[in-house]
Amino acid sequence: MSIDMTVDRPVSTIDPFSHGFLGDPYPHHEAMREAGPVVWLEPYGIWAMARHQEVRDALTDWETYCSGAGVGLSDFRKEPPWRPPSIILEADPPLHTRTRAVLTRILSPAAINVLRETFAREADALIDRLVEQREFDGVADLAEAYPLKVFPDAVGISEQGRENLMPYGTMVFNSFGPRNDLFDKAMANAGPVREWIMSKCSRAALAPDGLGIKIFHAVDAGELSEDEAGMLVRSFLSAGIDTTVYGLGNALYCFASNPEQWTVLRENPNLVRGSFEEVLRFESPVQTFFRTTTKPVDVGGVRIGDGEKVLLFLAAANRDPRRWERPDTFDVRRRAAGHMTFGTGIHGCVGQAVARLESEAIFGALAKRVVSFELTGQPERRLNNTLRGFDTLPLRIKAA
Numbered sequence: 134m135s136i137d138m139t140v141d142r143p144v145s146t147i148d149p150f151s152h153g154f155l156g157d158p159y160p161h162h163e164a165m166r167e168a169g170p171v172v173w174l175e176p177y178g179i180w181a182m183a184r185h186q187e188v189r190d191a192l193t194d195w196e197t198y199c200s201g202a203g204v205g206l207s208d209f210r211k212e213p214p215w216r217p218p219s220i221i222l223e224a225d226p227p228l229h230t231r232t233r234a235v236l237t238r239i240l241s242p243a244a245i246n247v248l249r250e251t252f253a254r255e256a257d258a259l260i261d262r263l264v265e266q267r268e269f270d271g272v273a274d275l276a277e278a279y280p281l282k283v284f285p286d287a288v289g290i291s292e293q294g295r296e297n298l299m300p301y302g303t304m305v306f307n308s309f310g311p312r313n314d315l316f317d318k319a320m321a322n323a324g325p326v327r328e329w330i331m332s333k334c335s336r337a338a339l340a341p342d343g344l345g346i347k348i349f350h351a352v353d354a355g356e357l358s359e360d361e362a363g364m365l366v367r368s369f370l371s372a373g374i375d376t377t378v379y380g381l382g383n384a385l386y387c388f389a390s391n392p393e394q395w396t397v398l399r400e401n402p403n404l405v406r407g408s409f410e411e412v413l414r415f416e417s418p419v420q421t422f423f424r425t426t427t428k429p430v431d432v433g434g435v436r437i438g439d440g441e442k443v444l445l446f447l448a449a450a451n452r453d454p455r456r457w458e459r460p461d462t463f464d465v466r467r468r469a470a471g472h473m474t475f476g477t478g479i480h481g482c483v484g485q486a487v488a489r490l491e492s493e494a495i496f497g498a499l500a501k502r503v504v505s506f507e508l509t510g511q512p513e514r515r516l517n518n519t520l521r522g523f524d525t526l527p528l529r530i531k532a533a
């Protein structure tokens with residue numbers, strides 16, 4: 134990747150949504166980090182930040198870097214969004230403060246802890262079956278199968294039609310990029326998928342004891358309108374599936390390609406929790422999010438104007454040598470807290486306790502039962518404008 138340093142700001146002609154970039158982003162991340170605290174991406178006329186410090190600073194300064202104009206490439210103030218904007222992710226205070234308070238309460242670690250037993254039981258049952266099977270696809274049979282069971286169960290969504298959940302997430306996360314081939318492909322069957330999703334967001338469609346109906350209890354308490362509650366259920370269904378699917382798949386890949394790290398984990402089961410943070414740092418399932426400036430701002434001597442789009446490379450921040458020692462090494466003993474994969478600041482992932490609980494249940498069960506993983510074929514990537522992960526992950530496991 135060539136970066137022109139002869140002008141008043143580093144300028145790159147790279148397309149961060151091209152197949153080449155998405156397939157192997159790391160050399161490009163390094164080039165952007167080394168070019169400076171902020172880089173101008175010529176093809177889209179946007180700014181990019183790839184260093185830990187600047188990504189973190191932008192995420193924590195919502196008054197300068199807003200979300201209300203969209204957290205993708207598209208500027209909602211200039212073009213109509215493909216769906217009604219999220220009232221939490223794509224919102225700024227004061228609306229965000231109100232909606233966020235409700236979800237923070239419903240998804241707090243303490244509230245989520247009541248799911249622990251169910252999540253563990255489902256994980257044990259699934260891992261028992263896979264140990265029996267010995268060879269399986271780490272994506273379809275595990276990374277997708279598990280969240281697609283436990284998460285909609287927890288939200289209180291009917292069994293019928295759950296095959297729409299992944300395609301919807303694929304639409305949402307591709308839509309944060311440009312209208313390229315990945316976006317077009319994801320949108321091919323958009324109508325029926327969206328219809329199904331919206332039909333699951335009403336009070337009447339939700340089970341009486343799930344996380345979804347709890348959002349409607351906030352309507353009864355006067356905190357939200359009925360429509361807003363439906364929109365927040367939609368947020369669960371947009372953000373809660375693909376993210377964890379890609380995260381669990383990436384974890385399997387990390388352990389299959391670093392078998393000595395699996396041995397360390399098995400010998401130290403107390404590392405199960407922390408090792409997922411290292412997976413998130415090392416192979417971030419969520420690679421990027423955008424912000425839009427609300428006023429001119431100076432970043433490392435470069436002036437960014439008002440109303441400009443800024444692409445934040447969470448995954449590049451996670452391997453910034455200014456922040457991490459041996460950033461390109463996967464090390465389950467590392468203290469990976471401080472990675473940017475869940476974002477940070479007022480929009481920092483509100484569902485992170487759910488993601489952590491899923492990973493703990495799955496990798497806790499695997500650590501008990503599985504001595505080693507082995508790839509039996511070439512894993513295939515599933516390219517996405519925002520997410521990084523796999524389409525297939527052919528695995529063989531050796532049982533304890």
Ligand code: HEM
Nearest residue numbers: 221222372373376377380474475476480482483484487488
């Ligand atoms: C490994 C799994 C996950 C990752 C990597 C992830 C990542 C993220 C990131 C980076 C953000 C911040 C976006 C921004 O700053 O613009 C975010 C926000 C959000 N996440 Fe997650 N997420 C995960 C799982 C989940 C789950 C399971 C749920 C639902 C239970 C969820 C619901 C949300 C919601 C509703 C927001 C918006 C919060 C706000 O704007 O205040 N996420 N997530």
